[in-house]
Amino acid sequence: MNSGLWVQYVRANNVKTSTIETASLYTLADAKYMYDGSITPENPDHLRPYILEAGSYLIRKVDVDITNHGLSSFTAHVNLKEIDIEFDVEISLVDGALEVYIPNESILETDIVYRLLNITLFPYFGAAREDKIPGYIVIPDGVGALVRTNQPYNTYFQARFFGSDMGYQTMSVPQLSVPIFGMVHESGENGYYVNVLEGAENSTLLAYFWGSSTKYHRIQSRFSLRQIYKNVINKAGDGSDTISEVMSTSNYRASYQFLSNEDATYVGIAKDYRDYLIEENILTDNEKTTDGNIPIQLSYIMSDREPAFIGTTKVTMTTANQVQNAYDFFYEEGLTNQQVVLMGWSNDGFIHQQPYSGRITNKNDYEDLAEDIISDGNTVYLNNEYVSATEHSNRIVYNRDVARNLSRLKMVFDWVSLNDQVTEVYYLYPDRSLAFAKSDTDFFSDLGVSGLMMTELGSTLFSYYDGSNYDRTLSMEYYTEIAELYDNLVLSMPNSYMYPYVDGYMDLPITNSQYDFYTDLVPLIPIILKGSLSYYTPYLNFNALAEDRFLTMVDFAVNPNYVLTYEQTYKMRYTPSNVFYTTTLSDYEEDIVEAYHYV
Numbered sequence: 001m002n003s004g005l006w007v008q009y010v011r012a013n014n015v016k017t018s019t020i021e022t023a024s025l026y027t028l029a030d031a032k033y034m035y036d037g038s039i040t041p042e043n044p045d046h047l048r049p050y051i052l053e054a055g056s057y058l059i060r061k062v063d064v065d066i067t068n069h070g071l072s073s074f075t076a077h078v079n080l081k082e083i084d085i086e087f088d089v090e091i092s093l094v095d096g097a098l099e100v101y102i103p104n105e106s107i108l109e110t111d112i113v114y115r116l117l118n119i120t121l122f123p124y125f126g127a128a129r130e131d132k133i134p135g136y137i138v139i140p141d142g143v144g145a146l147v148r149t150n151q152p153y154n155t156y157f158q159a160r161f162f163g164s165d166m167g168y169q170t171m172s173v174p175q176l177s178v179p180i181f182g183m184v185h186e187s188g189e190n191g192y193y194v195n196v197l198e199g200a201e202n203s204t205l206l207a208y209f210w211g212s213s214t215k216y217h218r219i220q221s222r223f224s225l226r227q228i229y230k231n232v233i234n235k236a237g238d239g240s241d242t243i244s245e246v247m248s249t250s251n252y253r254a255s256y257q258f259l260s261n262e263d264a265t266y267v268g269i270a271k272d273y274r275d276y277l278i279e280e281n282i283l284t285d286n287e288k289t290t291d292g293n294i295p296i297q298l299s300y301i302m303s304d305r306e307p308a309f310i311g312t313t314k315v316t317m318t319t320a321n322q323v324q325n326a327y328d329f330f331y332e333e334g335l336t337n338q339q340v341v342l343m344g345w346s347n348d349g350f351i352h353q354q355p356y357s358g359r360i361t362n363k364n365d366y367e368d369l370a371e372d373i374i375s376d377g378n379t380v381y382l383n384n385e386y387v388s389a390t391e392h393s394n395r396i397v398y399n400r401d402v403a404r405n406l407s408r409l410k411m412v413f414d415w416v417s418l419n420d421q422v423t424e425v426y427y428l429y430p431d432r433s434l435a436f437a438k439s440d441t442d443f444f445s446d447l448g449v450s451g452l453m454m455t456e457l458g459s460t461l462f463s464y465y466d467g468s469n470y471d472r473t474l475s476m477e478y479y480t481e482i483a484e485l486y487d488n489l490v491l492s493m494p495n496s497y498m499y500p501y502v503d504g505y506m507d508l509p510i511t512n513s514q515y516d517f518y519t520d521l522v523p524l525i526p527i528i529l530k531g532s533l534s535y536y537t538p539y540l541n542f543n544a545l546a547e548d549r550f551l552t553m554v555d556f557a558v559n560p561n562y563v564l565t566y567e568q569t570y571k572m573r574y575t576p577s578n579v580f581y582t583t584t585l586s587d588y589e590e591d592i593v594e595a596y597h598y599v
Helices: 268-280 320-332 364-376 430-448 470-484 496-501 523-529 547-556 585-598
Strands: 003-009 021-022 064-067 073-080 084-095 097-102 114-121 136-139 146-150 155-161 182-184 191-200 203-208 214-226 229-232 238-243 252-260 294-300 303-307 312-316 337-343 379-384 389-392 412-416 420-425 452-453 488-492 505-507 561-564
Touching: 003 084, 084 114, 097 114, 136 203, 136 214, 146 268, 182 268, 191 268, 191 412, 191 561, 214 389, 252 268, 268 523, 294 320, 294 585, 312 496, 320 364, 320 585, 337 364, 364 379, 420 452, 430 470, 470 496, 561 585
Parallel strands: 294 337, 294 561, 337 379, 379 452, 452 488, 488 505
Antiparallel strands: 003 021, 003 114, 064 073, 073 084, 084 097, 097 252, 114 214, 136 146, 136 182, 155 203, 182 191, 191 252, 203 214, 229 238, 303 312, 389 420, 412 420
16 A cells, blocks of 8 residues: 555565565555546545544554654654564755655654565656656666656566675666656656655665556655675585664665646756755866866776786787877967876786776886976876786785675676686775785875776675675765775766766766667766766777767767777777777877867
């Protein structure tokens, strides 16, 4: 039965995915509707289906007590006596928006029989019945997606905000980098969107579409206190499903913003959310556009290592002086706004070697290069990684640094190269990531570079086990502390909690997960970031869409991005960098100049 609050729970002594119970307040209270729920010409009253039978709601099973009643707010203490769980829900009007808040400290389990998994507020908020309302659902998947409500889809959507949680060994395709979602009930008329202000890292976005199991299109967020995972008991991986004794540590807060007239569109949703980020100083004026010239990001692979008779040998692909020459060439061609990234700068190599030890050849050349680029008002970044490492990294101590998932297994994954070589990738304890980053700050400061470029910080977030279970809230705190170490930072597809620390957004997705039920590809993320943060396309060396990609870049106002080497690409064919299969600078000089002036 429908109500404004649903919970999911399991019996503590029978934890399985198949035993999860989903119940509304009405279901737990054994409430019964007086009528069959249909609205007909003879019974047009829209409230009629929701009238309960007198006395059917059993307060001895569910009691909701209204406290702290003010002019614009109240607190509902929800006591689910039937399953011995209680918590507070604070509801208030804030600047015309409806705000809901569940303080973590209010959540109590008063017996040992049941364990709370998830809480959902307003699951049918804004639901559209069948095709009666011409509108769409807004999902922040990739660059942005719409689902039109004019047809049945007979499916549903589910994904975690801020990506998959590998601590639970779960993977999903959609990348929801901003914690918002919404619906428009006829474009230009009415709409709303939800901004998850707290607890997004522990929340899941769900959308259900009209089909055989429901007559409604609806979208909601689900706040997770626990998830089921496998308790492994031997090396063979045997074990049983279990849950953590402790709940997640985050609160849950969400704001329901209402839009009308010309603001009731996906553009209006993106702009309103952008305004919120600016007001909260989450987005600031970090856009790199100068004198009307858009930025271009040019990444150079300096070196990598290939197998030798004994150990490995260094393969130099670009020197600092060659980067200087390339920089000067492009500058003279009108590319005066260059953001330069140096990869593989360490003697350790490039791919699979991070975090680097800091050993560098011809340090003075790097210092001179950084000074020259920065003197032009541009920036130069060094690439490093602290979230993950591999078996080849010289700085990693396996037992100390490699994280365990909640099943207490080391977070080790296989990475397969183009020539089928397998490398073990390790995810590090977030506190160890922070320790490595702190130990390197003096080196980067002495070198005089603008900051760092990282590909996983801000886009990877996981729960882990380290004597106890820790949720993604703690991981996010550690990663945020890493970001605070640098004045300038470029990240690949960062989630919104990293926006205050980022001045470059790499690999902006120019598509979404392309599910069959997605009806429109929309530039949700570009609209949010425009004017505040420079964002760049994935490397255009590997563009398979020809001019269509450039037209999309113009439409979405995305800046160009290339990865280059001075030497011929084939020279690094035996290194892990062979994943970059076309990089030779001389092959791309004209294309880069032409592409820059095109967009």
